[in-house]
Amino acid sequence: MKTETFKILSEFIKKRSGIVIVEEKIYLLESRLDKVCGDHNLANLDELALKIKTSPLSAIASDVIEAMTTNETYFYRDSTPFVDFEKKILPELIELKGTRKAINVLSAACSSGQEPYTLSMIFEENKTLLQGWRTDITAFDLSNDILDIAKEGVYTQFEVQRGLPVNLLVKYFDQNNKGWRVKDEVKKHVTFKQQNLLEPLNFIQKFDVVFLRNVLIYFDVETKTKILSEIRKKLVPEGYLFLGSSETIIGITDEFKAVEGMRGIYKAK
Amino acid sequence: MKKCLVVDDSKVIRMVASKIVTELGFDAIEAVDGVEAYNSCQDSMPDVILLDWNMPNKNGLEFLRDLRNMPNGGNPIVIFVTTENGVDHIQKALEAGANEYIMKPFDADLIRMKFEQTGIL
Numbered sequence: 001m002k003t004e005t006f007k008i009l010s011e012f013i014k015k016r017s018g019i020v021i022v023e024e025k026i027y028l029l030e031s032r033l034d035k036v037c038g039d040h041n042l043a044n045l046d047e048l049a050l051k052i053k054t055s056p057l058s059a060i061a062s063d064v065i066e067a068m069t070t071n072e073t074y075f076y077r078d079s080t081p082f083v084d085f086e087k088k089i090l091p092e093l094i095e096l097k098g099t100r101k102a103i104n105v106l107s108a109a110c111s112s113g114q115e116p117y118t119l120s121m122i123f124e125e126n127k128t129l130l131q132g133w134r135t136d137i138t139a140f141d142l143s144n145d146i147l148d149i150a151k152e153g154v155y156t157q158f159e160v161q162r163g164l165p166v167n168l169l170v171k172y173f174d175q176n177n178k179g180w181r182v183k184d185e186v187k188k189h190v191t192f193k194q195q196n197l198l199e200p201l202n203f204i205q206k207f208d209v210v211f212l213r214n215v216l217i218y219f220d221v222e223t224k225t226k227i228l229s230e231i232r233k234k235l236v237p238e239g240y241l242f243l244g245s246s247e248t249i250i251g252i253t254d255e256f257k258a259v260e261g262m263r264g265i266y267k268a269k
Numbered sequence: 270m271k272k273c274l275v276v277d278d279s280k281v282i283r284m285v286a287s288k289i290v291t292e293l294g295f296d297a298i299e300a301v302d303g304v305e306a307y308n309s310c311q312d313s314m315p316d317v318i319l320l321d322w323n324m325p326n327k328n329g330l331e332f333l334r335d336l337r338n339m340p341n342g343g344n345p346i347v348i349f350v351t352t353e354n355g356v357d358h359i360q361k362a363l364e365a366g367a368n369e370y371i372m373k374p375f376d377a378d379l380i381r382m383k384f385e386q387t388g389i390l
């Protein structure tokens with residue numbers, strides 16, 4: 001790959017998605033973009049870069065972004081954050097918001113939907129406590145392709161086995177010839193939208209809790225700071241922020257503080 | 270050391286599963302069918318059981334029903350590991366007292382996850 005090619009592609013990807021590809025990760029460009037080249041009858045990445053340079057808004061350009069995003073996710077990912085949400089934060093919210101009886105949760109960079117559907121199952125599991133409440137989950141991602149999968153809500157055996165306890169599988173999924181489909185009672189809490197984290201967050205409502213897990217890792221510090229500041233604006237005062245298990249706010253922002261005893265969970269200052 | 274009983278009529282599966290649970294820090298014991306598994310439990314009750322469904326002599330479901338009627342037979346965590354992937358089978362397993370259910374194929378990651386979920390790890 002020409003040096004110029006690496007420069008064009010990595011700058012384009014950073015600009016459009018925030019994702020930083022360092023030179024040591026050049027193999028990622030090769031392994032992931034090979035298929036895009038093939039799909040568009042381009043001989044190699046040098047030709048692809050040339051196309052991107054001349055028409056950055058083409059279909060090829062968005063295929064590049066789709067190919068470079070990592071969509072890996074699963075139900076109840078890392079389990080503890082969801083246990084903390086159910087056992088500690090939800091009871092607190094129910095107590096705090098008893099007059100308005102509405103809880104708004106945001107699942108940012110939701111990928112194929114496992115995260116918002118996990119939250120939704122938690123709401124369903126607590127529906128006697130939440131009788132008469134509105135529990136809304138707004139979920140967004142950059143990628144339209146992955147959002148289509150999320151909206152359909154059909155998962156393979158492999159996907160439902162990772163993280164999801166079997167009693168919840170039989171309770172909240174229907175089995176059909178394509179796999180396991182999330183039941184409507186779980187879907188009804190979730191609204192999916194396309195949104196780029198690099199752009200101003202286009203939501204009227206404020207959220208009590210934001211899940212922003214396993215996406216900041218792809219960005220540089222400056223981008224992380226900007227995103228967290230945007231998220232902060234969309235949180236209610238003292239609202240909660242959940243980050244991934246390898247992510248932190250240290251050295252990135254002082255708009256949040258760590259919640260004692262709950263790893264990866266922060267409170268808006 | 271916690272004990273894990275691996276019940277499967279396939280030698281290869283028993284070997285693979287035993288290796289995985291050993292690496293997770295368990296003492297692995299093996300049984301080739303439900304009858305052998307039952308005898309093994311009478312001898313000494315394990316902490317967790319990885320259980321195949323289709324086996325000669327006594328199948329996994331029959332064994333599980335018998336196990337849950339044994340003294341202390343309610344104690345072990347039972348995880349089915351089977352090619353039976355229909356929701357009706359899963360329901361039956363849960364009704365008989367299974368704690369978790371793994372649809373083959375499986376790998377070390379999945380076993381670890383289910384062990385964590387059931388609190389055995």
Ligand SMILES: C[S@@+](CC[C@H](N)C(=O)[O-])C[C@H]1O[C@@H](n2cnc3c(N)ncnc32)[C@H](O)[C@@H]1O
Nearest residue numbers: 017069070073109111141142196197213214215
């Ligand atoms: C590894 S997944 C994380 C999914 C889920 N939050 C979890 O923790 O399992 C990362 C997701 O971030 C999305 N993403 C990447 N850059 C983005 C951006 N600039 N705006 C919104 N989503 C983005 C990707 O499309 C991908 O679905």
